[in-house]
Amino acid sequence: MKTSFILSAALAIHDSILNHETELESLDRAIGDGDHYINMKRGASTIVEIQAELEPLTPDAALNKIGLKLLSTIGGASGPLLASFFMGTAKVIKEKGDESVQTYAAAFAAGVDAIRQRGKADLGEKTMLDVLIPVAHQFTALAAANAGIKEICISLITTAEHGMLATKGLIATKGRAAGLGERAIGHIDPGAKSCQLMIEAVCNLFSTQ
Amino acid sequence: MKTSFILSAALAIHDSILNHETELESLDRAIGDGDHYINMKRGASTIVEIQAELEPLTPDAALNKIGLKLLSTIGGASGPLLASFFMGTAKVIKEKGDESVQTYAAAFAAGVDAIRQRGKADLGEKTMLDVLIPVAHQFTALAAANAGIKEICISLITTAEHGMLATKGLIATKGRAAGLGERAIGHIDPGAKSCQLMIEAVCNLFSTQ
Amino acid sequence: MKKFINKTDNILLESLSGFATAHSDLVSLNLDPIFLTRKQKATNKVAIISGGGSGHEPLHAGYIGYGMLDAACPGHVFTSPTPDQMLAATEAVHAGKGILFIVKNYAGDVMNFEMAAEMLPLANGLPIESATVLTSDDCAVMNSTYTTGRRGVAGTVIVEKCVGSLAETGADLPSCKALGDKVNSRTASMGVALTSCTVPAAGRPTFDIGDTELEMGVGIHGEPGRRREAMREADAIVKDVVNAILEALKPEQNSEALLLVNGFGATPLMELYLIYNTAAKLFSQHGIQISRSLVGNYTTALDMAGASITLCLLDDEIKQHWDSPVHTAALRWGK
Amino acid sequence: MKKFINKTDNILLESLSGFATAHSDLVSLNLDPIFLTRKQKATNKVAIISGGGSGHEPLHAGYIGYGMLDAACPGHVFTSPTPDQMLAATEAVHAGKGILFIVKNYAGDVMNFEMAAEMLPLANGLPIESATVLTSDDCAVMNSTYTTGRRGVAGTVIVEKCVGSLAETGADLPSCKALGDKVNSRTASMGVALTSCTVPAAGRPTFDIGDTELEMGVGIHGEPGRRREAMREADAIVKDVVNAILEALKPEQNSEALLLVNGFGATPLMELYLIYNTAAKLFSQHGIQISRSLVGNYTTALDMAGASITLCLLDDEIKQHWDSPVHTAALRWGK
């Protein structure tokens, strides 16, 4: 992975988030406090703004800086979680140093694991992890099977979408919606939605490179 | 005037006020603080409630008691003004002691004068006095000319109505609407309206006795 | 109308009972007629009595206590109290040095307090002395053609605080009245409404106002103000209010002042402080030194969203009495 | 949305600047990162730092000062602050005896404060010690199947007051944390919304609610509560809230308690006292002796119309720390 790809990905994420303002906002209004879109937008815009600072960095340093920047910019629940993701990812990229699909999959899985530890949450709790964990598994499996980038991207987009949609049927046991009990059922988790959008944006970018 | 007539008049006034809830309320909402109906209703209801206490009293004592009761019940601007009216009326009735139309006219004029002094207001200031002063003049004039009760009643109802309607074109220089300047124009003064209603109610009662 | 009430007829009594229970260390509630006094009757001082229509809480009962009021007479919502309340309160709190009534300048309040003052009972064979300070700080209403004078609004709190402090020193009735009149004459306020209030007994908003409108110069009963305007950004609104106040007070350069930003009941503190921020900057640009501040809901209009700005020009005497200890439900310091 | 704001992006900074100016005798505002501290840094005590999303004013900055907080870290509206704020606040206020973070139990707040605690700098070569009190007084959310625990709401004020008082005596970090945990465990709250709040950046109400509905158990960010209900008279609403609190705390007969009736931002004081009146009666019917009270806007939800009731079971220690002097913008007595 080149730092330039990270920057393009950040732009793609930014655009996708901003294109889904209404949806993200109303999801968090329904079962949260309505700020998820604003939080994500603030984070995404900040990363776009510091492009010049990121450009000269190595990919791992850029990812780590993105994590730190998100940590001090987003706030809320999504801030420390997404920050942990990028910092977790950066560690693996730094260690492995190569540009193999296996490394990317391992880095992604490490990022998801960092979220899991920070949030003390797991699959089925109606959070972003319901998108991220299945995607990490699928990514790891496909990479191990030496699948092609295109195939992986198409598959991860679908997995993310399934995970996102599946949150609709769940009761939340973590995050703000955990107070809702049965009333959370029928609503997609906002963090799951924004993660699905981000994965989709990056996969689309990857498969057109 | 018999005390029993005073009691019937109080009932007639009560009913007329309650029948004009929407109108009185919206007039005071437009150029005041919206409570004139509630104030008038509270006053009228209280007098109806103390009928048993009033019944054994002489007419002047009954009028005076009504004044005092209104004073401690209505509050706002209309409370002390209407209270002053009844106490002013009572004084003349007590002094003169007879049941002539001239006495009634003098009593009414004295009541209006008490309002004038209490409120430091006069004709043309967009208050209840724009109804009361013309009615007092007309009453005095007709009584002096020995007009019949029926004729007087019909005339006073018309005078009151004219006075009430005339407030529509005025700028207020007394009371709560005095803050409004030009914006008060086009609205009937709520106190003028309630006084017109009370005069109409009592005149109708008088002319059917 | 959605409000935490049971029957509209009982709202006042239930609310006052709650107030008296919550502050039972400070105040006593009398029923029939309704008035509130300090728990501990003060002695050998001018007794300060205020009152007015309810719906402006914490005004006035919230200001009963050491360094401020001796008694308060609450009327029905937005309706001035009746003379029997003032007379009973007088009997309860007069302490040998006369009564000072602090009355907001509204026809109804003025007349009811006036009638009370005319009917004051004897004490030791002599009629109890009284004087009245009429507050009239609302500069929204321009005073040119009208004879009733300006309305009394949030500046009343400053008058009550300063006079209450002076009375505590044992000062006589004319001195207390003089200080009250002075504070009032050096104080100007103006309010802005974003929404109407709803009088519980009426059950619907006192005035209609669109989603993109504001009422500039609104009264604390929802009376219309100077004009209906298009909603604008806070800085522009505050600028107009500040200018109206400057025009009313015409303060000298380097005047020292107290700045009160008052919420009408439904305005978040976050917005009040934002208003304060702009107002303080504008006043200091006009050479006024803001050395005392108060921000919060001090003279409300039920559930109206809106705020007023009050400027009081200080001198050493006013400053001393503003700073002195006060211990009431709504204002407390130094004790 | 009608609010006194300029640009939604600036609302926080402008409001905090106003706050810091109005209370320049009490607090200092730091920018980049944003945090507020006492004007006079305290020495030789556990430093108490709180924080959370903005929109709950006066929480938390209004509680900075003697006897309460040393610093507060405000996040964006309804969004928890970020660790860099807590770290900078720590550097500014730590005074040799460690840091106690008081954090309302929300995933975002918990995680951001947790990350801050993990990153605390060294002081004199040793990492600064810290502990955290998580407040979780909102009994609206029943705790059965969920693992995140109850939310922290208005009871946080009581925790901050008591812990702040103890810290002022020079008590050590474990003692301060222990008192905070104890107060929290003896405190339960529940809120009711009549209208939604509107987050300025969103520009429209967080939830839709009909003219004849209420939200029972609403969160202080407008999160849905236990259930949507038909609007009823105040006594019936209060009864349900009181019962939920009693069920959560299961107080012994003759327990002594503090009763806090908290407005969410747009509820008139008149209604809050009416709620207090009913709540106090109901609690005493259940054998609880209300000996301390607080009524007003202490933990708000922007411009939401609604209120919460909080009961804190007192013991001698809690009572002593509640009563002790406090001097902050929003809570002040004994000084």
Ligand SMILES: Nc1ncnc2c1ncn2[C@@H]1O[C@H](COP(=O)(O)OP(=O)(O)O)[C@@H](O)[C@H]1O
């Ligand atoms: N413990 C957790 N683990 C994983 N994800 C979480 C956790 N708590 C919350 N989230 C995610 O965060 C999202 C909410 O983010 P956001 O609205 O930005 O923060 P907040 O809830 O503080 O307002 C939720 O939709 C959920 O996906």
Ligand SMILES: Nc1ncnc2c1ncn2[C@@H]1O[C@H](COP(=O)(O)OP(=O)(O)O)[C@@H](O)[C@H]1O
């Ligand atoms: N100084 C005055 N002299 C005569 N009438 C007055 C005066 N001030 C007010 N009024 C009358 O009182 C009416 C308002 O009464 P009301 O609404 O009951 O009291 P308030 O204005 O105190 O709310 C006005 O419509 C006007 O007719």
Ligand SMILES: [Mg+2]
């Ligand atoms: Mg959110």
Ligand SMILES: [Mg+2]
């Ligand atoms: Mg009126």
Ligand SMILES: [Mg+2]
């Ligand atoms: Mg009135």
Ligand SMILES: [Mg+2]
């Ligand atoms: Mg949030």
